[in-house]
Amino acid sequence: MKITDLSIVFVLIFSPIFWVISHNTNSAQEAQYLSDRYKMALQTAVLDAGAVMHQNEKQNDEAGYDSTKFVKADKELALTTFTQTMALNMGIQDDPAAIQAMFNYIPALVVLDYDGYYIFAIETEMTGKLEESFRQVWSPKKPYTYSDSNGNSINFTLDGYVYAYDAGLGKWVEGFQKELASSTQIPLLQNAETFEQVRRSRIVTSVQEDLADVINRHNEFARRNGVSYTFTMPLISQEDWYNSINDTGLMAFIQGIPVGNQKFNNYAIGGGRLVKKTAIVGGVDPVSGIKYYYPSTCNNGYRAEEVFTNAKQAAAQGYFEYSCSNN
Numbered sequence: 001m002k003i004t005d006l007s008i009v010f011v012l013i014f015s016p017i018f019w020v021i022s023h024n025t026n027s028a029q030e031a032q033y034l035s036d037r038y039k040m041a042l043q044t045a046v047l048d049a050g051a052v053m054h055q056n057e058k059q060n061d062e063a064g065y066d067s068t069k070f071v072k073a074d075k076e077l078a079l080t081t082f083t084q085t086m087a088l089n090m091g092i093q094d095d096p097a098a099i100q101a102m103f104n105y106i107p108a109l110v111v112l113d114y115d116g117y118y119i120f121a122i123e124t125e126m127t128g129k130l131e132e133s134f135r136q137v138w139s140p141k142k143p144y145t146y147s148d149s150n151g152n153s154i155n156f157t158l159d160g161y162v163y164a165y166d167a168g169l170g171k172w173v174e175g176f177q178k179e180l181a182s183s184t185q186i187p188l189l190q191n192a193e194t195f196e197q198v199r200r201s202r203i204v205t206s207v208q209e210d211l212a213d214v215i216n217r218h219n220e221f222a223r224r225n226g227v228s229y230t231f232t233m234p235l236i237s238q239e240d241w242y243n244s245i246n247d248t249g250l251m252a253f254i255q256g257i258p259v260g261n262q263k264f265n266n267y268a269i270g271g272g273r274l275v276k277k278t279a280i281v282g283g284v285d286p287v288s289g290i291k292y293y294y295p296s297t298c299n300n301g302y303r304a305e306e307v308f309t310n311a312k313q314a315a316a317q318g319y320f321e322y323s324c325s326n327n
Helices: 003-052 075-089 096-105 192-224 238-244 311-316
Strands: 108-112 116-126 132-138 142-147 153-156 161-166 171-176 249-259 262-271 280-284 291-295 303-308
Touching: 003 075, 003 249, 003 262, 075 096, 075 108, 075 116, 075 249, 096 249, 108 192, 116 192, 142 192, 153 192, 192 238, 192 249, 238 262, 280 311, 291 311
Parallel strands: none
Antiparallel strands: 108 116, 108 249, 116 132, 116 142, 142 153, 153 161, 161 171, 249 262, 280 291, 280 303
């Protein structure tokens, strides 16, 4: 057989294989591109929602609260911001039907408030025709609760502040664990380390149990809307769980979005607490006359001239960095 004939046979046999390989490679690249795009959209949406969900950092007008973690969570604003950012990053901001369809793949949003949590998920309701229908609504606030065999009850918060019923005293008390340890008969409040372990575990367990329930309910809703995917409780590391309850914030879950021949599943967590930044002061050394910038917490006795939000701004105005360790 001539070399040219062998070449033709080679092309005829292997061209379909090369085409399949090329097609699969392109499909895999497209799937990876979509996965990265959806992941970024979800993370950005959660961060945006977490950033706007608070009304203020500290409630000085609320008697009894002395915690920088106490934040009034605006769950409606968080939901609106999450939806807008997701739609914008997925290119469907002008398509209400597509935005509505997007929530077929979002089994739950969780807002972690200071003293409880809300879950935005599918619930059933009875219509005027006595048939079941589905709608996505916020649950009532669910406190982080704990009770023991002695009849004591504790509502935890995201820090050491508690609302507790002391069965021995027959009354409700509130305050920080360290303050209540000597004035109540509740065993859990007597040891700070045990209290912290139980507090974190109970908050995480409460949210996990409710999430499992709402995700299961979402499956029936999804089937009725043509989504052929079984939603399941995602695997979240213990570290991520514990990080998520450090401050008020938002958790969002996406499952089952088609990307090539696979499904996109992910979750994201965004904090909602406002963190005050230490101001940068521009001052003058009274001896040398040299201009320095330093944190406002630095007590060096220099005459303050200007205040900046960051070191870069101060340097641009001719100030040199001053090390507070020199004090």
